[in-house]
Amino acid sequence: MSGAVRIEVEADPTPLVLSLARALRESAAVPELRDLLTGLTGTVALRSQLDAQAATLLFAEGGVDIHHGVDEGVEAIPLVPYSDYALAETPDELASAVETLLNPPVPAWRDAAASFWAANQGSYGFPEGLRVVCQTEEEEIRFGEDAPAYEVHGPADALAAAFSGRGETFLFAIATGVTVVGSVAHLSAMCGAHWKVRFGV
Numbered sequence: 001m002s003g004a005v006r007i008e009v010e011a012d013p014t015p016l017v018l019s020l021a022r023a024l025r026e027s028a029a030v031p032e033l034r035d036l037l038t039g040l041t042g043t044v045a046l047r048s049q050l051d052a053q054a055a056t057l058l059f060a061e062g063g064v065d066i067h068h069g070v071d072e073g074v075e076a077i078p079l080v081p082y083s084d085y086a087l088a089e090t091p092d093e094l095a096s097a098v099e100t101l102l103n104p105p106v107p108a109w110r111d112a113a114a115s116f117w118a119a120n121q122g123s124y125g126f127p128e129g130l131r132v133v134c135q136t137e138e139e140e141i142r143f144g145e146d147a148p149a150y151e152v153h154g155p156a157d158a159l160a161a162a163f164s165g166r167g168e169t170f171l172f173a174i175a176t177g178v179t180v181v182g183s184v185a186h187l188s189a190m191c192g193a194h195w196k197v198r199f200g201v
Contacts, residue, residue: 006063022200112163165198
């Protein structure tokens with residue numbers, strides 16, 4: 001594989017810009033999606049239906065630049081609420097390709113949990129131990145100190161989504177099948193850790 005794909009954001013990016021860039025970086029790590037990304041040319045603007053956020057993606061010379069807002073003369077495509085990231089419409093091949101790139105494969109729950117732990121261990125307020133229990137596979141993995149350990153239980157797909165930054169917040173994961181055992185303070189820290197992964201910061 002050649003050098004890293006150029007995925008650039010503005011100096012003071014919004015959360016939407018950051019999360020779009022994170023999704024594209026994940027796609028750039030998948031060979032067939034990397035080829036798709038580096039072959040695109042053109043501009044696509046996306047607008048959230050949940051808030052006032054919007055972003056413009058400019059594909060050129062094998063890379064992409066992302067900034068907030070909608071460029072003049074470009075019609076923004078609505079994002080489907082609570083999706084990562086489905087477009088309400090795909091008016092052309094470029095928009096369809098962008099939707100594919102913004103929805104890279106979700107890693108296995110074990111890999112997602114390990115990456116989540118690696119990105120956040122030692123952060124202020126983050127649990128010193130983490131126990132992850134996969135209910136569908138009847139398996140568990142542990143990170144850090146065994147006791148006390150913050151516990152996250154759920155089916156494989158829900159765990160993978162939560163630990164890889166899918167969904168608006170970690171609380172969204174709880175609403176879709178994940179359960180936790182631990183303090184409210186640690187739940188707050190888990191929400192912050194989820195955002196750190198989601199926004200790639």
